[in-house]
Amino acid sequence: MVDLDPVELEILRNQLESVAEEMGRVLIRGAYSPNITERRDCSTAVFDADGRMIAQAEHIPVHLGAMPEAVDAVLDRDPRPGDVFALNDPFEGGTHLPDVTLVSPIAPERDPDSEDPEILGYAVSRAHHADVGGMAPGSMPAGARDIHQEGLRIPPVRLVEGGEIREEVESVLLANVRNPEERRADLRAQIAANERAEERIADLLADHGDRLLAAFDAVIDYSRERVEAELRELPDGTYRATDAMEGDGVTDDDIPVEVTVTVDGATVDVDFAGTADQVAGNVNAPLTVAKSAVYFVIRCITDPEIPPNQGCYDPVTVEAPEGSLLNPEPPAAVVGGNVETSQRVTDVVFAALAEAAPDRVPAGGQGTMNNLVVGDADFAYYETVGGGAGANPDGDGLSGVQVGMTNTLNTPVEALEAAYPLRVERYALREGSGGDGQYRGGDGLVRSVRVETDATVSLLTERRRHAPQGIAGGADGEPGINRIDGERVPAKVTREVSAGTTVTVETPGGGGHGQPASGSDDASGGGGATDDGSSDSA
Numbered sequence: 195m196v197d198l199d200p201v202e203l204e205i206l207r208n209q210l211e212s213v214a215e216e217m218g219r220v221l222i223r224g225a226y227s228p229n230i231t232e233r234r235d236c237s238t239a240v241f242d243a244d245g246r247m248i249a250q251a252e253h254i255p256v257h258l259g260a261m262p263e264a265v266d267a268v269l270d271r272d273p274r275p276g277d278v279f280a281l282n283d284p285f286e287g288g289t290h291l292p293d294v295t296l297v298s299p300i301a302p303e304r305d306p307d308s309e310d311p312e313i314l315g316y317a318v319s320r321a322h323h324a325d326v327g328g329m330a331p332g333s334m335p336a337g338a339r340d341i342h343q344e345g346l347r348i349p350p351v352r353l354v355e356g357g358e359i360r361e362e363v364e365s366v367l368l369a370n371v372r373n374p375e376e377r378r379a380d381l382r383a384q385i386a387a388n389e390r391a392e393e394r395i396a397d398l399l400a401d402h403g404d405r406l407l408a409a410f411d412a413v414i415d416y417s418r419e420r421v422e423a424e425l426r427e428l429p430d431g432t433y434r435a436t437d438a439m440e441g442d443g444v445t446d447d448d449i450p451v452e453v454t455v456t457v458d459g460a461t462v463d464v465d466f467a468g469t470a471d472q473v474a475g476n477v478n479a480p481l482t483v484a485k486s487a488v489y490f491v492i493r494c495i496t497d498p499e500i501p502p503n504q505g506c507y508d509p510v511t512v513e514a515p516e517g518s519l520l521n522p523e524p525p526a527a528v529v530g531g532n533v534e535t536s537q538r539v540t541d542v543v544f545a546a547l548a549e550a551a552p553d554r555v556p557a558g559g560q561g562t563m564n565n566l567v568v569g570d571a572d573f574a575y576y577e578t579v580g581g582g583a584g585a586n587p588d589g590d591g592l593s594g595v596q597v598g599m600t601n602t603l604n605t606p607v608e609a610l611e612a613a614y615p616l617r618v619e620r621y622a623l624r625e626g627s628g629g630d631g632q633y634r635g636g637d638g639l640v641r642s643v644r645v646e647t648d649a650t651v652s653l654l655t656e657r658r659r660h661a662p663q664g665i666a667g668g669a670d671g672e673p674g675i676n677r678i679d680g681e682r683v684p685a686k687v688t689r690e691v692s693a694g695t696t697v698t699v700e701t702p703g704g705g706g707h708g709q710p711a712s713g714s715d716d717a718s719g720g721g722g723a724t725d726d727g728s729s730d731s732a
Contacts, residue, residue: 196408203416206402206409207501210249213394214238217387218251221319224383226376229324229576232609233602236321236384240300240391241265242410243313246504249413256289256536256599257320259486262504263287265316267350268297275301275311278354278385280367282326283347284480285524290532291345292333292576294381295320296353298388302396314399314407317391319384324574325372331569331650332576336443336686338476338527345529346370354385372574417505422460424496425509428550432456435545436468437538439519440659442475443530443686448660449473449519451538455546464488464543466514466521475686476654478522479531479539485512487539487599495547495554530654530686533563533578536599537656548665557584557635557671557705558662559597564674564701565654568616568645575614577605582628582636582671582704584662591636591704593623615646624672624700629661631668631706638674638701645695650688651678657702658685668706675700 198206217238225231237253245265250258267287268279278298282288288295296319301311326333328345338344346367353363364381368374398406433455438448452468472478489507493500500506514520519535522528541561548555560581568575578600583591596602607618620642628635645651653676661670676683677698678691691697 196405198405198408198412202405203409203412206406207413209398210240210409210413211501213391214240214249214251216394217317217319217391218253220390221321221383221387224386225321226379227324228605228609228613230321230380230383232605233577235602236319238319238387241316241318243315245269245316246414248315248410248503250502254601255490256483256486256532257293259489260289260482261295261318261320263482264295265297265318271350273299273313275299275313276355276357277352278388279350280353281348281350283349284341284528286349287482289480289483290529291326291328291341291347292322292529293320293532294323294326294348296384296388298392300392300395302392302399314395315410317388319387321380321384322576323377323380324576325377325569327370330652330688331372332567332574332652334529334565334567334576334652334654336476336652336654336688338529339444339474340525340527342525344476344527372569372571413501414503414505417501417503418508420500421492421496421506422509425457425460425462428457430457430459431550433546433550435542437542437545438660439477439535439538440656440685442473442477444473444475446684449477451519451542453542453546455543457550461509462492464510464512466518469514470519472517472519472522472526476527476530477519477535478526478528479520479535480528481512481514481521483532483536484514484520484539487536488512488543490599491540491543491547495551533565534654534656537561537563540598553587555665556586557591557629557631557665557668557707559584559591559704560638560657560671560674560702561598561662562656562674562702563600564699566643566697566699567652568643568649568697570647570649573614575610575616578602579639579641579699579701580604581638581674581701582662584665584704585631585633585635585668585707587707590634591628593628593636594639595636617644617646618642619644619696624703627672627703629664629669629671629703629706630710631664632708632710633668633706635662635664635668635671635704635706638672638703640698640700642696642698645691645693645697647693649691651691651697652688653683653686653699655685655699662702662705664705665707667709669710671703671705674702
């Protein structure tokens, strides 16, 4: 057994994380679609030979926490050096269909005489592709009732074998998507990112030899011990919370989400018994997505400096009833579950832990990704629009940012208008939409886009009826509003529009934290609202 001293371990940990970060840079710079090059809706990580995450880039929480299941699915397919597996099936390691994952064995040649290099680990890249087929451009239709309507479903399949792209497989994957050349370019960028990981691991292996392999175990053990120490500081007990999704795209009825969190020494059990059964619409979330949201919350209430890897997940168990909203059975539609239900899981687990960790739990953030999709047969524009972050015990919430399970940038107006037949008419803070309190919630955004060709518009959003909640006496933030040509439309809608149509998304503000000071603005809400609930800046 190789012993690593703390200094050497820290050096090796940083080198491994730099491999994941460099993978991300290769992917972002090599891709063609603005969704990856500008918004950076992608994630990269490195796993060991047993499928345990050892290092990740600081990318998208909902991608990263669900990656281990993708690697497990590939391990069942007998991966070999030189292979690259592609998958997006939410019931076999994926999250939702637009998120295409590539998994590659890392097998640098250690012995020139060996005909079968040893697999030391796996490089993984996951990217949101702007279209993967289905009933609506952008592959995120609000009215989908089963997964077949959402796009091409890819179980783990060898896209590359022995270092050569299987062109017949690639042709099948691209045959029923819009803008296949852009999809091909994005896939090639993912392949390049995975190849870079193998090159860099080979460099580290040449420098450190077996001490590098020892670091795989050591960094996981270190993170586990750190997380367990943090969990022991929480009071043992059982904590509960309830929230709801605002309809599923088929009906507008609330869909209950319930959680029971049990803290017992150095372990946490999270049980979603009581959550609604799976629904007809597309807000069902695979259990991998629910786990990812839970892991994110645990990371937030423990020391954020703990290296993110499998060790952070080991003390946490997550359960949800089979056939429920958070553990659906095929052919359930799930595209909204990844982007919207994941946000609600985050909110409800935070709410349950507010008593146990009051100094770490913020007020409710916007609680939605505000998904906006516009497209036709030739293009697909996808955007998640930022909003207000909840205030915390130490300060105001940030305005106009992504919160919770996403960590993407916006698409700059110049890039958006150059790439698509769209024009941005307004992009501004939704002033006063954050909740009042000792510390105020962050303000949401207003984004108005004029569509300059006949197209299909899809909106998948939340927090349009139920406001982001304040905490410790703070006021709620303002709910969001969606409009098409001035008409207020539901939280989830797909609609055919004609050229000249304007789509406006007003995103929610974050909740306030603590009792507002005497004489402050109206404590019943974020302020700045008109009689119909819209913001003054709209």
